[in-house]
Amino acid sequence: MAAYLVRRSALLLASLAASALLVFWLLRILPGDPANALLSQDATAEQVAAARAKVGSDLPWGVQLERWLAGLGRLDLGRSLASGQSVAAEIAQRLTVTLPLIVAAFLLSALLAVGLGCLAAFKADRWYGVGLSGLSQIGVAVPVFWVGLILVWLVALGLNWLPSGGFPGAGWGRPDLVAAHLALPTATIALGGQVAYLTRYVRAAALDVLGSDYLRTARSLGASLPAAFLRHGLRNAAVPVVSVLGVELGTTIMGAVVVESVFSLPGVGALLVQGIEKHDYPVVQGTLLIVTGWVLLVGFAADIAQRLIDPRLRQHHSQEAS
Amino acid sequence: MTALTGPTTAGREADRRPPATTTDPTYATSGPAADRPTALDSPAPDALQPASPSSPAAAPADDRPARAGRARRRPTLVVGAVLVGLGLLVAVVSLFWTPYNLTDTAGGRLEAPSLDHWLGTDKLGRDTASFVMVGTRIALQVGLGAAGIAALAGTAVGLAAAWAKPWLDDAAASVFDVMLAFPTLLLAMVIGAAQGRSTATVIIAIGLAQSAYVARLSRILARRVRGQAFVTAAIVSGSSLWAITFRHLLPNMWTMLVVNFALSFGVGVLAEATLSYLGLGVPPPNASLGRLMKEAQQTVLTAPVEAIAPGVMVLVLVIGANYLADGLRELADPVARGRA
Numbered sequence: 145m146a147a148y149l150v151r152r153s154a155l156l157l158a159s160l161a162a163s164a165l166l167v168f169w170l171l172r173i174l175p176g177d178p179a180n181a182l183l184s185q186d187a188t189a190e191q192v193a194a195a196r197a198k199v200g201s202d203l204p205w206g207v208q209l210e211r212w213l214a215g216l217g218r219l220d221l222g223r224s225l226a227s228g229q230s231v232a233a234e235i236a237q238r239l240t241v242t243l244p245l246i247v248a249a250f251l252l253s254a255l256l257a258v259g260l261g262c263l264a265a266f267k268a269d270r271w272y273g274v275g276l277s278g279l280s281q282i283g284v285a286v287p288v289f290w291v292g293l294i295l296v297w298l299v300a301l302g303l304n305w306l307p308s309g310g311f312p313g314a315g316w317g318r319p320d321l322v323a324a325h326l327a328l329p330t331a332t333i334a335l336g337g338q339v340a341y342l343t344r345y346v347r348a349a350a351l352d353v354l355g356s357d358y359l360r361t362a363r364s365l366g367a368s369l370p371a372a373f374l375r376h377g378l379r380n381a382a383v384p385v386v387s388v389l390g391v392e393l394g395t396t397i398m399g400a401v402v403v404e405s406v407f408s409l410p411g412v413g414a415l416l417v418q419g420i421e422k423h424d425y426p427v428v429q430g431t432l433l434i435v436t437g438w439v440l441l442v443g444f445a446a447d448i449a450q451r452l453i454d455p456r457l458r459q460h461h462s463q464e465a466s
Numbered sequence: 467m468t469a470l471t472g473p474t475t476a477g478r479e480a481d482r483r484p485p486a487t488t489t490d491p492t493y494a495t496s497g498p499a500a501d502r503p504t505a506l507d508s509p510a511p512d513a514l515q516p517a518s519p520s521s522p523a524a525a526p527a528d529d530r531p532a533r534a535g536r537a538r539r540r541p542t543l544v545v546g547a548v549l550v551g552l553g554l555l556v557a558v559v560s561l562f563w564t565p566y567n568l569t570d571t572a573g574g575r576l577e578a579p580s581l582d583h584w585l586g587t588d589k590l591g592r593d594t595a596s597f598v599m600v601g602t603r604i605a606l607q608v609g610l611g612a613a614g615i616a617a618l619a620g621t622a623v624g625l626a627a628a629w630a631k632p633w634l635d636d637a638a639a640s641v642f643d644v645m646l647a648f649p650t651l652l653l654a655m656v657i658g659a660a661q662g663r664s665t666a667t668v669i670i671a672i673g674l675a676q677s678a679y680v681a682r683l684s685r686i687l688a689r690r691v692r693g694q695a696f697v698t699a700a701i702v703s704g705s706s707l708w709a710i711t712f713r714h715l716l717p718n719m720w721t722m723l724v725v726n727f728a729l730s731f732g733v734g735v736l737a738e739a740t741l742s743y744l745g746l747g748v749p750p751p752n753a754s755l756g757r758l759m760k761e762a763q764q765t766v767l768t769a770p771v772e773a774i775a776p777g778v779m780v781l782v783l784v785i786g787a788n789y790l791a792d793g794l795r796e797l798a799d800p801v802a803r804g805r806a
Binding site for chain 2: 158159162163166170171281282284285286287288289290293294296297301302395397398401402405406416417420421428432435436439
């Protein structure tokens with residue numbers, strides 16, 4: 145396990161470094177100059193040159209890369225071209241909106257998916273088991289912002305139960321208001337694909353366990369189905385589910401990017417979209433790095449969790465290493 | 467998409483080469499033993515390896531279509547074909563005829579659906595049905611174009627990696643994995659952003675963003691076929707790499723690639739709608755289902771149909787594509803059918 149931990153950590157660091165390089169390279173290889181963010185349509189040649197010098201886009205790539213990596217070492221992501229603010233500070237501020245949204249949506253989705261997935265597996269031959277499978281097909285195909293739109297229409301504007309968007313000015317000084325403003329976005333991410341997607345995996349994993357020989361043996365020894373499932377099945381079913389949960393918690397951040405736009409929430413996703421619209425390269429670079437870093441970190445945690453749950457994976461690995 | 471590629475974390479572990487493999491790629495076909503780690507990585511429904519400790523991670527994704535197949539073996543394909551066909555029909559008709567011209571603002575503002583305006587009108591008095599029809603055409607264009615680019619670029623890179631020297635192959639596999647850490651939508655946003663906005667840009671951006679999935683898939687498929695005896699025989703008998711690729715590898719890979727094409731089409735349609743909704747997609751005056759929904763959002767209380775209709779169209783296309791992929795997979799894979 146220790147050897148695995150070291151190797152997996154090394155892989156995480158390598159992936160983080162690779163993604164930092166990829167983010168840098170992706171933005172440089174594409175046409176379009178970051179200095180355009182500072183310029184009007186009819187800028188003169190001198191103005192363009194001055195803007196490029198200010199932004200640093202006239203420097204060779206090597207120097208730019210060096211600056212970017214040196215900044216990363218100091219946790220400095222540069223300054224926004226549009227606002228002049230520190231990108232790192234801006235992201236940290238906005239994470240107080242995005243992080244709670246992601247975590248709440250993920251917890252809601254995971255809870256619903258485990259319940260619904262097990263129900264669909266245990267009652268696979270009943271009409272509601274089949275119905276749940278059909279619903280999950282719709283769930284994975286639905287655009288997340290469309291779900292948000294319909295929730296705004298029905299719950300916010302129609303019933304007037306919850307605000308239709310925005311974030312309280314007082315921020316976390318008023319937790320009750322924050323909760324009210326994050327309720328619909330959370331439900332949107334969950335219903336706009338995540339529950340359906342996870343339910344399919346939970347159902348498949350549970351079906352796998354239900355069809356296994358060891359469960360049949362346990363049943364033949366007199367254990368009731370729920371008892372046998374809880375005692376022998378749960379851990380086995382959890383292994384693949386945890387792996388998918390990890391991938392899903394990672395990509396929830398993309399759901400947040402879209403949903404923040406639907407509900408005009410001042411989160412990291414909204415910052416990214418703004419940055420892209422304004423060609424504000426430091427902002428795009430910084431937010432991209434945070435998003436990818438989140439995906440990679442969560443994947444790392446999921447891999448470790450998988451091995452904690454399933455001793456066979458640990459064993460298998462040490463055999464392979466020897 | 468995800469059902470095919472499976473959890474990426476599982477693959478990364480299993481994807482190390484065994485020491486049995488020789489360094490020369492031409493002779494790196496030391497039989498089934500060399501193939502085992504690749505099979506663990508396999509996203510394909512047929513399980514080549516017996517249940518090994520790390521296989522549970524890949525199992526559920528493989529198992530789902532197989533079990534579903536028993537209940538609706540034919541219906542899956544039929545439903546998928548009908549839904550996608552419906553979208554195609556609407557798109558083709560919109561080439562020749564729409565109820566109103568897109569610039570026609572003669573209708574009343576935000577009218578409810580009627581015989582004159584099937585889906586009502588928007589806040590400028592334009593006919594929503596006409597916009598949805600043209601938007602469907604754009605969605606199909608982007609979906610098909612992006613899936614095509616992803617298939618061509620991804621398969622080429624994947625095959626090249628499968629034939630490359632081991633260190634290069636390992637490096638390519640790691641690059642695919644890092645690219646997969648970028649969600650498709652995010653990559654498409656970035657690629658599209660710097661290029662200026664046009665329909666072609668959106669197609670290329672979504673296509674390139676998806677190509678890492680295809681590259682990863684085709685590399686795994688190619689390596690698995692390459693490990694089999696008949697390919698070794700072809701190598702020994704002196705066939706060129708090109709001949710082996712086209713005569714042996716691709717014919718044994720194409721069903722999975724077609725299934726994946728259907729899935730990437732669905733992902734592409736969703737990505738286009740989302741990009742347009744965020745204001746980063748197909749620019750006006752082209753109609754886009756995503757932008758229609760964005761514009762309808764402010765007036766959803768007075769004219770809900772205008773917001774609902776484009777979403778239903780997206781749903782039809784994506785569900786259609788997913789069912790089509792499932793149906794094709796069941797049709798092509800007797801193993802999955804047999805296990806059902």
